[in-house]
Structure formats: C-alpha cells, structure tokens
Amino acid sequence: MSSDAQSGRAAEGRGGERLPPDMRSTSQRRAILQALDEAPGPLTPHQVLERAGAIQGSLGLATVYRNLATLEEAGEIVAVHLPNETRRYEPTGRGHHHHFRCDNCEGVFELATTCPVAVLEGVTLPGGFEVRGHALTLYGLCPRCRGA
Amino acid sequence: MSSDAQSGRAAEGRGGERLPPDMRSTSQRRAILQALDEAPGPLTPHQVLERAGAIQGSLGLATVYRNLATLEEAGEIVAVHLPNETRRYEPTGRGHHHHFRCDNCEGVFELATTCPVAVLEGVTLPGGFEVRGHALTLYGLCPRCRGA
DNA sequence: ACCTTATTGAGAACGGAGTCTCATTCTCAA
DNA sequence: TTGAGAATGAGACTCCGTTCTCAATAAGGT
Numbered sequence: 001m002s003s004d005a006q007s008g009r010a011a012e013g014r015g016g017e018r019l020p021p022d023m024r025s026t027s028q029r030r031a032i033l034q035a036l037d038e039a040p041g042p043l044t045p046h047q048v049l050e051r052a053g054a055i056q057g058s059l060g061l062a063t064v065y066r067n068l069a070t071l072e073e074a075g076e077i078v079a080v081h082l083p084n085e086t087r088r089y090e091p092t093g094r095g096h097h098h099h100f101r102c103d104n105c106e107g108v109f110e111l112a113t114t115c116p117v118a119v120l121e122g123v124t125l126p127g128g129f130e131v132r133g134h135a136l137t138l139y140g141l142c143p144r145c146r147g148a
Numbered sequence: 149m150s151s152d153a154q155s156g157r158a159a160e161g162r163g164g165e166r167l168p169p170d171m172r173s174t175s176q177r178r179a180i181l182q183a184l185d186e187a188p189g190p191l192t193p194h195q196v197l198e199r200a201g202a203i204q205g206s207l208g209l210a211t212v213y214r215n216l217a218t219l220e221e222a223g224e225i226v227a228v229h230l231p232n233e234t235r236r237y238e239p240t241g242r243g244h245h246h247h248f249r250c251d252n253c254e255g256v257f258e259l260a261t262t263c264p265v266a267v268l269e270g271v272t273l274p275g276g277f278e279v280r281g282h283a284l285t286l287y288g289l290c291p292r293c294r295g296a
Numbered sequence: 297a298c299c300t301t302a303t304t305g306a307g308a309a310c311g312g313a314g315t316c317t318c319a320t321t322c323t324c325a326a
Numbered sequence: 327t328t329g330a331g332a333a334t335g336a337g338a339c340t341c342c343g344t345t346c347t348c349a350a351t352a353a354g355g356t
Contacts, residue, residue: 026332086313120286134284136282193343206305208307209306210305234343
C-alpha cells in the first residue's frame with residue numbers, strides 16, 4: 001500500500017518523481033508525496049503537515065497547501081471529500097474505491113472492498129435522476145479500535 | 149412529500165406542532181418547519197432563511213440557526229451532511245434514504261430508491277472494519293436539468 | 297389582562313480553513 | 327559555477343459559516 005510501484009511513481013528524472021517540466025523536486029514536495037503514499041488513507045492538509053514534517057525537518061502550512069494544489073493540478077494526487085470533514089488528499093492511480101471512517105479514532109482508511117453501488121452508474125432513477133457518479137463512506141470501528 | 153401526515157406533525161396543541169413543553173410556537177418556528185416539510189430535499193440554513201422568510205415576513209439568520217439547533221435537539225429535524233457541502237436539515241421520520249445532488253443546478257434531492265448498501269450493515273469487512281453505518285450520495289443530473 | 301420568560305432581529309464577533317505577501321533559499325539548466 | 331526563477335516559511339489576512347449580545351417583542355399559563 002506504500003510501494004512506489006503501485007502509483008507508478010519511480011526513479012525517473014531529478015528527485016525521482018514524475019513531475020511536470022517546470023515543477024521542481026524539493027525536499028518538501030518529496031516529503032509530502034511520501035507521506036501521502038505511506039498513509040493508510042487520505043490525509044487532511046494538517047495531517048500532511050505532521051507526517052511530512054516528521055520526514056522533512058521544517059515545513060510550513062502554506063507550503064503544504066500550495067503543494068497539494070499544485071500536485072492535484074499535475075494529476076499526482078486527488079482530493080477526497082467526506083461528509084462533515086475537511087478536504088483530504090490521496091495519490092492517484094489507486095482505482096475506484098471507497099473509504100471507511102472510524103467512529104472512535106476518527107481515522108479514515110481506504111477500502112479494498114468491491115463497490116456495492118456500481119450497479120447504479122449510468123442508470124436513470126425513477127423520478128428522472130440520471131446517475132453519473134456517487135460517493136460512499138462507511139462508518140464503524142477500525143481493526144485497532146475494535147480490538148481495544 | 150410535503151404532507152403533514154408523512155412526518156406525523158399534525159394539529160395538536162398550541163400552534164399545531166408537536167413540540168417539547170417549554171418550546172413556544174412562534175410564527176418563525178412554524179415557517180421554518182413548513183419550509184423544511186415542503187422542500188424536495190434537505191436545506192441549508194441560508195435556504196431555510198429564504199424559504200421560511202418567504203412564508204413569514206421578517207426572519208433573521210440567527211433565528212434560523214437557533215431554531216435549527218433547537219428543533220434538532222427536540223428530535224423534530226435531523227442534520228444531513230453531504231461531501232463538500234455545508235450542513236443541511238430535513239424533517240425526521242422519513243425513513244432510511246439517500247440524496248441526489250445535481251451537478252448542474254447544485255440542488256439536493258431526497259431519493260426514494262431502495263438502499264444498495266444495506267447488505268453491508270453489521271458486516272465486518274476483510275481487514276477487520278466493522279460496518280455500523282454508511283453515507284451515500286449520488287451525483288448527476290436532476291429531472292429539470294436533464295430536460296433543459 | 298397580566299406577568300414571566302422564551303424568542304426574536306440586527307449586527308458584531310468568533311473560529312477554522314485556506315490564501316496571500318515578501319524576503320530568503322534552493323533547484324537545476326546552461 | 328552561476329543566474330533565473332521556482333519554491334519556501336512565517337505570519338498577516340480573507341472568507342464564510344456559525345454563534346453571541348442585548349434590547350425589544352410576544353407566547354401562553356394564570
């Protein structure tokens with residue numbers, strides 16, 4: 001779940017990432033990407049600040065926001081929106097999946113389970129609602145909180 | 149979808165609503181409840197201000213917020229959270245359902261469709277995630293925007 | 297009708313997410 | 327090695343949803 005192979009981001013030019021031409025490879029940028037790659041689920045900007053900050057010494061919140069925006073534009077990461085939560089980000093290329101939020105620790109995890117809502121894609125529901133996409137979040141207890 | 153029978157709110161004491169003992173029935177409160185009852189889906193505080201304000205002459209934003217909080221505590225309405233949207237409210241007693249958000253007009257509607265995620269309730273997913281609830285939002289085009 | 301007290305309106309104030317500024321630092325192509 | 331310009335850090339600032347304040351108003355029990 002944290003291998004470079006998964007997202008296709010491997011040794012290439014400069015720092016080792018696949019980034020647009022005029023986008024430089026800085027230690028901060030690398031740390032942010034690494035933090036997102038190693039996380040069990042999408043991270044909020046503040047979580048990115050914490051985790052990437054632990055990897056790379058100094059890191060400002062503005063830098064995190066700037067990079068998240070830049071990397072999203074570059075298609076390296078995608079924004080994830082959960083109900084009643086601030087925006088989160090995760091690396092692209094992980095295919096269609098949904099998230100699980102623990103009621104206890106409030107952590108958000110990526111699920112491997114097959115999508116139970118796929119059948120509705122492209123369907124027009126009674127009432128005339130044409131479905132083009134969906135957002136599903138499961139709630140409950142994560143493995144750790146269940147055990148404790 | 150706008151009948152009083154549906155939510156069980158009918159002529160009873162005072163102004164006509166079923167409200168806790170020390171909660172007074174004011175014209176503002178009644179307008180707010182009516183606005184929520186007649187809406188095709190959950191409303192944001194500002195939408196409540198607009199709609200209830202159209203019913204009842206003067207209405208302040210603070211009054212709307214106060215009443216939404218009070219009515220929620222009283223169990224008359226429930227908060228609805230959609231991804232990347234501000235909190236909305238709808239009357240209680242409409243059973244399990246999900247919402248549809250139009251990509252074009254951005255309106256949010258209540259769906260009558262049976263829940264495709266029900267099968268996951270109570271299940272423990274591979275990985276050890278114990279499902280206790282879920283949030284599903286469908287996106288696409290509403291009847292009106294589809295026609296236009 | 298009267299009195300107690302919940303409720304209201306208008307606007308000031310708050311809080312947290314996200315953005316902007318700008319002097320300084322760093323990347324990397326030449 | 328060097329220079330152009332992308333990137334950074336710290337904090338001020340903006341935005342906007344929500345709450346607070348307080349004097350005036352109005353439910354509703356008696």
